[in-house]
Amino acid sequence: MSDLSFDNVQPSLASRRRIRAFDAIVLILLMLALWQAVGSWTQGVAVSPPWPTLTYLFGLVRTWMFWDHAAATLAAFALAFALSALIGLALGLIFGVRRFAGEVAEPILAGFYTIPKVTLYPVVLLLFGLGMSAKVAFGVMHGLVPMTLFTLGAVRNLPPVLIRTAKVLRLSPGRTMLWILVPACLPEIVNGLRISFSLSLLGVLIGEMFSSQRGLGFLLVSGMAQHNVPLSTAIVTVIVLVAIAANTLMLRLGRPRAR
Amino acid sequence: MTRRCAALLVRIAVLAGSIALLEICCRFGIIDPLTVIPPSEMVTSMIDHLGSGELNESIVNTFSTILLAFVLAIVCGTLAGALIHSSRRLRDVVDPLLASYYSVPTFIFYPLLVALLGLGKAPLVVLGVLSATPAVMISTLSGLDSVPPVLMKLARVQRLSPARALWWIILPSALPRLFTGFKLALSYALIGVIAGEFILSGTGLGYAISFAYQSFDNRAMYGTMLFVLLVAITANGILYVWEGRLARRRLRG
Numbered sequence: 241m242s243d244l245s246f247d248n249v250q251p252s253l254a255s256r257r258r259i260r261a262f263d264a265i266v267l268i269l270l271m272l273a274l275w276q277a278v279g280s281w282t283q284g285v286a287v288s289p290p291w292p293t294l295t296y297l298f299g300l301v302r303t304w305m306f307w308d309h310a311a312a313t314l315a316a317f318a319l320a321f322a323l324s325a326l327i328g329l330a331l332g333l334i335f336g337v338r339r340f341a342g343e344v345a346e347p348i349l350a351g352f353y354t355i356p357k358v359t360l361y362p363v364v365l366l367l368f369g370l371g372m373s374a375k376v377a378f379g380v381m382h383g384l385v386p387m388t389l390f391t392l393g394a395v396r397n398l399p400p401v402l403i404r405t406a407k408v409l410r411l412s413p414g415r416t417m418l419w420i421l422v423p424a425c426l427p428e429i430v431n432g433l434r435i436s437f438s439l440s441l442l443g444v445l446i447g448e449m450f451s452s453q454r455g456l457g458f459l460l461v462s463g464m465a466q467h468n469v470p471l472s473t474a475i476v477t478v479i480v481l482v483a484i485a486a487n488t489l490m491l492r493l494g495r496p497r498a499r
Numbered sequence: 500m501t502r503r504c505a506a507l508l509v510r511i512a513v514l515a516g517s518i519a520l521l522e523i524c525c526r527f528g529i530i531d532p533l534t535v536i537p538p539s540e541m542v543t544s545m546i547d548h549l550g551s552g553e554l555n556e557s558i559v560n561t562f563s564t565i566l567l568a569f570v571l572a573i574v575c576g577t578l579a580g581a582l583i584h585s586s587r588r589l590r591d592v593v594d595p596l597l598a599s600y601y602s603v604p605t606f607i608f609y610p611l612l613v614a615l616l617g618l619g620k621a622p623l624v625v626l627g628v629l630s631a632t633p634a635v636m637i638s639t640l641s642g643l644d645s646v647p648p649v650l651m652k653l654a655r656v657q658r659l660s661p662a663r664a665l666w667w668i669i670l671p672s673a674l675p676r677l678f679t680g681f682k683l684a685l686s687y688a689l690i691g692v693i694a695g696e697f698i699l700s701g702t703g704l705g706y707a708i709s710f711a712y713q714s715f716d717n718r719a720m721y722g723t724m725l726f727v728l729l730v731a732i733t734a735n736g737i738l739y740v741w742e743g744r745l746a747r748r749r750l751r752g
Contacts, residue, residue: 260591260592263591263592264595267592282615286611287611287614340505340506340509343502343503343506344506344509344510347510348510348514350739351732354686354735355690355732356690356694356727356728356731357690358690358693358698359693359697359705359708359728360724361697362711362724363724366533366535366717434602435601437602438601438602438603438604441604445604445607446604446694446698449610449698450698457607460610461610461698461699463610464610464613464614469614473611475607476607476608479603479604483603484599484602486602487599487602488599
């Protein structure tokens with residue numbers, strides 16, 4: 241105890257939190273300043289500065305046209321995300337429980353995860369035609385694999401005693417999944433959902449940016465084509481804000497709680 | 500080992516079977532040839548287009564862009580990661596940013612980048628760097644975290660110069676994690692650049708595919724597509740095997 245000196249004392253939790261909040265505010269101000277600098281440097285031909293963008297955005301959300309496009313994106317994305325999550329969860333559980341099938345499938349899935357899937361979009365368009373279903377299918381192509389891989393990994397790393405317990409209790413496969421596997425893998429599943437969320441959003445948006453007539457991705461590209469800089473900047477802002485908000489929410493949900 | 504071999508054999512059988520199935524479905528008209536052409540024809544088309552030399556310019560353009568983005572991402576990402584690792588306070592600020600970075604579809608910045616930098620190589624490189632750098636930063640941070648503190652103490656006891664400590668102590672311990680970041684960086688740079696070319700560009704393999712799609716040239720489209728996918732799979736596969744070797748050497752040493 242004698243060598244306890246005052247410069248070694250850690251700052252209290254409250255003051256550390258205050259420093260952190262201060263730094264976060266500085267960071268946000270820096271990013272806004274950078275945005276403003278890029279905007280004024282190009283004199284608004286490429287990126288419109290923060291304040292005009294926000295005022296434009298407030299005008300935009302009062303138009304019917306914006307909500308029409310937003311609804312198209314939202315519907316395609318919701319369907320793509322739901323399909324990726326459900327099919328991915330089911331596939332992950334099956335491949336996790338059936339070890340050999342999992343060993344066969346995992347490298348194929350991991351390989352598919354790293355290829356540039358955009359190159360396959362024309363095939364999707366040829367198969368599904370222009371429109372909603374192609375966007376959904378492309379979103380699922382992006383979102384399905386991470387969900388499957390995360391679930392598979394979680395099931396594989398489960399303590400074997402849990403599966404033995406299920407066997408001893410003679411639970412049916414369905415109940416084993418519902419009562420044992422899913423609750424035990426929940427944090428990993430939430431992580432998979434988080435990745436799958438952002439990738440299926442990416443898939444839907446890329447789908448809309450390439451030969452599409454509706455949706456936020458289309459609005460972004462058309463804003464650029466018509467030199468409507470505030471429009472494209474506003475759309476990017478909306479997408480970034482929504483993505484970060486959803487990700488933060490899911491990070492909170494996935495954090496293991498103290499028991 | 501035998502189990503791994505068996506899994507490998509079954510995997511090859513599954514892949515070969517699905518290709519054969521696709522071939523049969525296309526040959527017997529179950530799948531419309533206007534939608535998907537038979538795999539054998541994709542291969543011949545790929546060989547034709549590569550042999551005729553019409554893709555050479557696109558290939559050079561695309562891969563030089565990817566390489567540039569990849570190298571820049573590695574340099575920037577490693578330096579930024581090392582900088583952030585050196586300051587606790589900076590790290591507290593940046594960690595949440597890195598955690599939510601990949602939730603934002605970086606690709607939506609591409610139209611803005613084109614407006615900013617003009618149509619050409621520059622926006623593609625920036626897009627590749629934007630999507631690959633954070634992966635390198637994250638892996639640099641986790642690599643530096645994984646250096647055992649006792650080894651750093653050893654470096655201090657031996658009075659190693661910073662350069663020698665980096666070479667003898669830090670790099671060998673951090674390398675496996677760093678390498679994971681490099682592998683991700685390559686696939687992100689590849690995806691970013693080819694997606695950019697595909698959506699909005701005048702050159703490159705991505706553009707060649709979208710051009711062939713828009714001019715209803717299915718044969719050229721599938722040939723180019725197959726080439727891009729084969730290159731991507733080969734590059735990622737080489738890094739994957741290499742990474743496994745590094746990790747195993749780490750376990751042994």
